[in-house]
Amino acid sequence: MIRISLDLMGGDFGPQVVIPGAAKALDRHPDISFVFYGLKEQCDPVLAKFPKLREKSVFHDCELAVSMEEKPSQALRRGRYVSTMWRSIEAVKTGDADVAVSAGNTGALMAMAKFCLRTMANIERPAIAAIWPTLKGESIVLDVGATIGADSQQLMDFALMGGAMARALFEIERPTIGLLNVGVEEVKGQEEVKEAGRLLREANIDSLEYSGFVEGNDLGKGTVDVVVTEGFSGNIALKTAEGTAKQIAEYLRAAMSRTLLARIGYLFAKGAFDMLREKLDPSKVNGGVFLGLNGIVIKSHGGANAEGIAAAIEVGYDMAKNGLNQKIENDLKKYHAKRLPPMGPEAA
DSSP: OEEEEEETTOTTTTHHHHHHHHHHHHHHOTTEEEEEEEOHHHHHHHHTTOHHHHHTEEEEEOSBOOOTTOOHHHHHHHHTTTBHHHHHHHHHHHTSOSEEEEOSOHHHHHHHHHHHHOBOTTOSSOEEEEEEEETTEEEEEEOSSSOSSOOHHHHHHHHHHHHHHHHHHHOOSSOEEEEEOSOSSTTOSOHHHHHHHHHHHHHOOTTOEEEEEEOTTHHHHTOSSEEEOOHHHHHHHHHHHHHHHHHHHHHHHHHHTSSHHHHHHHHHTHHHHHHHHHHHOGGGGOOEEEESBSSEEEEOOTTOOHHHHHHHHHHHHHHHHTTHHHHHHHHHHHHHHHHSOOOOTTTO
16 A cells, blocks of 8 residues: 555645545555645535545645745745645655655745755755656656756766666666766766766666766657756756647647638547647646655646646655665665775775
8 A cells, every 4th residue: 555645735726636636546546545634624525525535545634735936935934844735745754654745836845845854865955857758758857946056976866866766667677867968979068967977987887877968859859768967957948848848739729720621630630639639748747756855755737637636646656666765775875885985904
């Protein structure tokens, strides 16, 4: 049984969408149980519509919900120990849940998760990893917004954590890793990125395969299983991809309704367009994973629909079931053990 701690008040729509999303996830994964944190007056009427879900959940009434507009510092001061967001994270710390999921304010969620769970040993900064649709299937991109700017060692840590996530999510024995850069040549890019490439080449890590630098157009190609970058460029890449997907969808909608002949053509090609719409649907790949913490936290898009919430819950389910944090901890221990200088006769 995988226990999911869920912030019912997170996101743009709160329990009206989060609860139906949980019901969808439960239908697909009967071995889930939920620990809900919400405001009772708003949640009870919605929960009453899902008796099966209510049977597989425990509800905790909380004092307040963190708004989508609050600054992280403000949310931490006001919501620590009492908010739906904090208590859903705290459930992971106390062992009452295996993973926490929230569609709430990203900055507040990261601040609370870092304060409550703390970072793993040898991890200076956590990262947010996104699942990225590609021509070959899916890949992982990190960091997409947790850390603005990163040195070579932090990029190395991101590579280790992203590789562990790929093994947990995609069940790949030795995922390929690429560093996002302005070119594939070794002489190009910022010094931190070039140094991170050197570290990855020389580390010779058994659990991942370093493939060198990748460019922005490699993200959609699926050139590697894991793309590593710092949070500023990663977040821009993520938002650009989401905006482009919406732009293409709008172009197609406008083109298909422009003339009678176009509408008739759409009827004949409906199956192909439905497949394209499915590929471009952001809810299908919803769920950013906070990596580097002593516990698993999943961030859903704030505007996600019920299907998107279910997808985020299922990412958390997969991470917990496949032992994400154990894989990260093992990889970190192996890497840092190699970095330790050998003990000489005097040290011994």
